[in-house]
Amino acid sequence: MATVGRALLIVAFAVALYGVAASLYGAFAGGRAWVDSGRRAVYALAGVLTLAFAIMEIAFLRSDFSFNVVATHSSTTTPTFYKATAAWSSQEGSLLLWVWLLSLWSSLALAVTRRRVREVAPVATAVLMTFASFFLMLTLFFAQPFETLAAVPQEGTGLNPLLRHPAMMFHPPMLYSGYTLFSIPFAFAIGALVTRRLNAEWIVSTRRFALAAWLCLGVGIVLGARWSYTELGWGGYWAWDPVENASLLPWLTGTAFIHSIMIQERRGMLKVWNASLVLATGTLAILGTFLVRSGILDSIHAFGASTLGIPFLILIGAMVLGSVGLVVWRRADLASEHRLDSLLSREAVFLLQNVLLVALAFVVWWGTFFPLISEAVTGTRASVGPPWFDKYIVPLAFAIVALSGIGPLVPWRRLTLASVRRGFLLPALAALVTVLVLLAVPGAWAEPKAALFAGVVAFVLASVAQELWRGMRARQASAREPAPVALAGVVRRNRRRYGGYVVHAGFAILLLGVAISSSFQHARDVSLKPGQSARVDGFDIRYVRATSHAGAEKISLGAVLEVTKGGRHVATLRTTRGFYPSQDISQGIVGRFFGGESESEVGLRAGLGRDIWTVINPNITPLVPIIERGNRTFRRAMVGIMSGPAADRQQAAAQLFALRDAAVTAVARRFVTSPWPADFRFIVSPLATWIWIGAIVTFLGGLLALWPAPAAARRRVSAGYAARVARELARTTQ
Amino acid sequence: MNPSRKRRIRLVVALTAALLAASALIYTSFSAGSDEQTAGQLLDGAVAGKTYTLAGTVKDGSVRRGDGVLWFSVRDPHRPVSVRVRYTGLVPDPFREGRGVMVKVQRGQGDVFMGEKDTMVTKCPSKFQVAPPRPGGGPASAT
Numbered sequence: 001m002a003t004v005g006r007a008l009l010i011v012a013f014a015v016a017l018y019g020v021a022a023s024l025y026g027a028f029a030g031g032r033a034w035v036d037s038g039r040r041a042v043y044a045l046a047g048v049l050t051l052a053f054a055i056m057e058i059a060f061l062r063s064d065f066s067f068n069v070v071a072t073h074s075s076t077t078t079p080t081f082y083k084a085t086a087a088w089s090s091q092e093g094s095l096l097l098w099v100w101l102l103s104l105w106s107s108l109a110l111a112v113t114r115r116r117v118r119e120v121a122p123v124a125t126a127v128l129m130t131f132a133s134f135f136l137m138l139t140l141f142f143a144q145p146f147e148t149l150a151a152v153p154q155e156g157t158g159l160n161p162l163l164r165h166p167a168m169m170f171h172p173p174m175l176y177s178g179y180t181l182f183s184i185p186f187a188f189a190i191g192a193l194v195t196r197r198l199n200a201e202w203i204v205s206t207r208r209f210a211l212a213a214w215l216c217l218g219v220g221i222v223l224g225a226r227w228s229y230t231e232l233g234w235g236g237y238w239a240w241d242p243v244e245n246a247s248l249l250p251w252l253t254g255t256a257f258i259h260s261i262m263i264q265e266r267r268g269m270l271k272v273w274n275a276s277l278v279l280a281t282g283t284l285a286i287l288g289t290f291l292v293r294s295g296i297l298d299s300i301h302a303f304g305a306s307t308l309g310i311p312f313l314i315l316i317g318a319m320v321l322g323s324v325g326l327v328v329w330r331r332a333d334l335a336s337e338h339r340l341d342s343l344l345s346r347e348a349v350f351l352l353q354n355v356l357l358v359a360l361a362f363v364v365w366w367g368t369f370f371p372l373i374s375e376a377v378t379g380t381r382a383s384v385g386p387p388w389f390d391k392y393i394v395p396l397a398f399a400i401v402a403l404s405g406i407g408p409l410v411p412w413r414r415l416t417l418a419s420v421r422r423g424f425l426l427p428a429l430a431a432l433v434t435v436l437v438l439l440a441v442p443g444a445w446a447e448p449k450a451a452l453f454a455g456v457v458a459f460v461l462a463s464v465a466q467e468l469w470r471g472m473r474a475r476q477a478s479a480r481e482p483a484p485v486a487l488a489g490v491v492r493r494n495r496r497r498y499g500g501y502v503v504h505a506g507f508a509i510l511l512l513g514v515a516i517s518s519s520f521q522h523a524r525d526v527s528l529k530p531g532q533s534a535r536v537d538g539f540d541i542r543y544v545r546a547t548s549h550a551g552a553e554k555i556s557l558g559a560v561l562e563v564t565k566g567g568r569h570v571a572t573l574r575t576t577r578g579f580y581p582s583q584d585i586s587q588g589i590v591g592r593f594f595g596g597e598s599e600s601e602v603g604l605r606a607g608l609g610r611d612i613w614t615v616i617n618p619n620i621t622p623l624v625p626i627i628e629r630g631n632r633t634f635r636r637a638m639v640g641i642m643s644g645p646a647a648d649r650q651q652a653a654a655q656l657f658a659l660r661d662a663a664v665t666a667v668a669r670r671f672v673t674s675p676w677p678a679d680f681r682f683i684v685s686p687l688a689t690w691i692w693i694g695a696i697v698t699f700l701g702g703l704l705a706l707w708p709a710p711a712a713a714r715r716r717v718s719a720g721y722a723a724r725v726a727r728e729l730a731r732t733t734q
Numbered sequence: 735m736n737p738s739r740k741r742r743i744r745l746v747v748a749l750t751a752a753l754l755a756a757s758a759l760i761y762t763s764f765s766a767g768s769d770e771q772t773a774g775q776l777l778d779g780a781v782a783g784k785t786y787t788l789a790g791t792v793k794d795g796s797v798r799r800g801d802g803v804l805w806f807s808v809r810d811p812h813r814p815v816s817v818r819v820r821y822t823g824l825v826p827d828p829f830r831e832g833r834g835v836m837v838k839v840q841r842g843q844g845d846v847f848m849g850e851k852d853t854m855v856t857k858c859p860s861k862f863q864v865a866p867p868r869p870g871g872g873p874a875s876a877t
Contacts (some may be wrong), residue, residue: 234824380766619799
């Protein structure tokens with residue numbers, strides 16, 4: 001199987017190189033047949049890589065330890081669900097996943113656009129196949145997913161315990177889908193610049209892919225945050241870790257891009273800005289992959305030393321230089337068709353929002369790469385922490401959310417006093433009332449910024465509700481439909497617009513959850529014995545009893561806690577810490593069952609009002625003398641067996657292992673039978689659940705915007721678009 | 735005012751504002767950033783009252799816990815020296831002996847360094863080891 005997998009990668013590499021050559025030859029000399037052949041090479045690549053990826057998945061599911069990647073990232077005791085996901089926990093599997101997803105999305109994009117952007121598509125195909133060639137080269141020469149072991153082990157080393165979480169099933173594929181989908185508008189932008197087809201056609205053809213990229217990347221980021229909140233045992237969801245930041249960077253510039261292309265589509269403005277944004281977004285997507293794969297910055301995600309740094313740097317360098325060169329070369333063709341009529345117009349709001357998003361991306365980029373920058377400037381590696389990020393990110397996020405409410409209320413071209421009265425009155429009133437009500441709540445004055453932010457969120461929600469209401473009323477008046485039907489009808493016919501408004505509302509809710517949960521969070525670290533209690537934000541949390549579980553996969557020590565408020569039962573929480581066995585024989589026959597990796601299972605009571613979160617960190621030091629005694633006893637017994645008659649060894653060893661298992665279970669039970677104090681972290685976070693609710697609303701809005709419009713509306717848009725292309729053609733031929 | 739002159743003024747104002755903002759960002763990052771130091775560098779030149787980011791590997795056999803305090807030593811990657819750290823607060827799940835770690839510290843009494851609460855970052859391991867298969871199944875009980 002491994003040989004077939006390797007052969008498929010070699011074939012895929014050859015197909016990708018052929019795709020580059022055929023597309024370029026077809027674009028500049030050979031004609032349509034070569035272009036079509038280059039496009040079909042992308043389809044073929046998707047087929048070949050689907051087979052290769054299937055072979056790797058089968059190897060994981062069958063626990064085929066002849067594959068090095070399976071032996072080092074899975075085991076027979078790994079649950080099937082996680083065996084299937086273990087493929088992308090490895091460097092090799094991740095790279096194969098990346099290029100496989102790229103081939104799938106590229107095939108889809110080229111199939112969808114095969115009758116459009118005919119001059120641009122061949123160059124875009126060559127760019128996409130160049131990316132594919134690069135990643136296939138990595139899988140062939142630097143991190144080989146089908147490498148085999150000369151001596152096949154009986155058992156694998158297992159999946160990193162921290163990755164055993166449902167969110168991890170989808171987090172990497174979603175992130176990689178986001179990265180690879182952003183490659184598509186990047187490639188078409190390069191194509192448009194090279195062929196000088198710089199009207200809005202390439203944008204119209206690929207904007208759905210940009211939106212899908214934004215959506216997938218966003219879902220991936222939120223799944224990562226959720227994993228952090230429920231698995232990592234620190235109670236947070238975002239730590240400004242370099243790898244988190246790496247995924248945020250293209251998402252921010254991508255957000256700016258999907259807003260600013262509306263101005264180019266509508267008014268033929270911001271062409272340089274749009275081309276630069278999409279090229280930056282594509283480059284940042286590769287940079288994100290590079291950061292995770294190279295281990296260049298210290299991160300909880302870093303994969304340690306890696307040989308992938310230099311090839312990635314060469315690719316990123318080429319992308320940056322090529323992008324800047326192309327934009328400068330084509331600057332005359334990128335001139336705007338119109339000027340900004342007024343600073344008080346929707347175009348100006350979009351532009352300001354774009355500038356703020358790019359500023360946000362720059363802050364994140366600077367803070368992420370600061371260790372490398374400071375080392376280059378001062379000779380000493382220094383890093384900045386969350387307070388530095390917060391200082392800049394909070395005001396910028398505040399302004400961006402406010403603009404997401406203002407934008408829909410401001411008309412194109414110019415804002416008039418009448419439109420201010422008509423649009424702003426109700427949202428402004430909602431914001432004012434919210435701030436006043438919140439400031440009347442005891443304790444709210446301690447964090448006035450949070451109350452102000454809630455006011456901004458109220459403004460956004462009221463502005464979105466008002467737009468929906470007005471759309472619905474207009475439709476009711478014209479079609480004489482009942483309110484729900486009219487609302488559904490108006491949204492269905494303007495999915496992009498109203499989907500965008502829902503995104504604004506969801507994102508405002510998400511950030512409200514972030515602002516309130518971080519401003520009014522109560523956290524406490526305590527050491528408790530069974531029966532003892534701690535008070536956190538008015539909640540009494542009692543350590544009811546200790547628990548232990550010794551299974552084939554891990555040993556868990558935990559606690560059952562009862563949460564009450566004013567004597568009334570609120571919740572029962574269960575938290576455990578799992579200890580995975582180690583293969584290090586120096587830890588002893590019993591000791592190695594407690595000496596491997598460990599991971600936390602969080603006790604969480606999520607609610608609309610607040611989350612009550614806890615994690616246990618049982619100190620196993622009191623078990624050390626017992627473990628050492630067990631190690632000595634079993635070592636002596638093992639020596640006795642090995643010095644006895646060879647014929648009896650197997651049976652004696654089996655009996656000894658059974659005794660050892662019983663001993664390990666008994667040692668773990670000491671945590672229950674003779675409990676000692678355990679360390680707990682308790683966190684009470686108000687409105688934390690709204691972060692996830694806001695994320696769901698945001699992504700539903702994104703899906704709504706992404707969904708194809710009904711045929712009639714599409715025809716209307718196409719007619720408008722055709723008229724616009726005709727105008728541009730007339731202009732360029734004058 | 736002439737529209738092109740108006741546009742030029744707007745551009746100059748916007749660029750000046752962007753330049754000032756970027757300068758503030760760069761200045762604060764250099765003044766707020768904490769230097770990453772190895773154990774040897776801290777022993778040679780750490781000044782009391784200044785915060786450093788200690789980076790290195792947790793020394794084997796050095797981890798002790800008690801009364802909510804974690805004691806451990808961090809090895810220098812290049813020299814045969816280590817510093818002792820007293821740390822309270824959140825301990826990331828992957829923390830253990832032999833693992834790469836970063837923690838903000840200040841010089842305390844003697845060669846002991848006081849870890850800043852909740853600042854520890856541990857490198858996520860790319861590989862980890864499990865025990866070989868256990869004949870007869872394995873321990874399985876719940877309480």
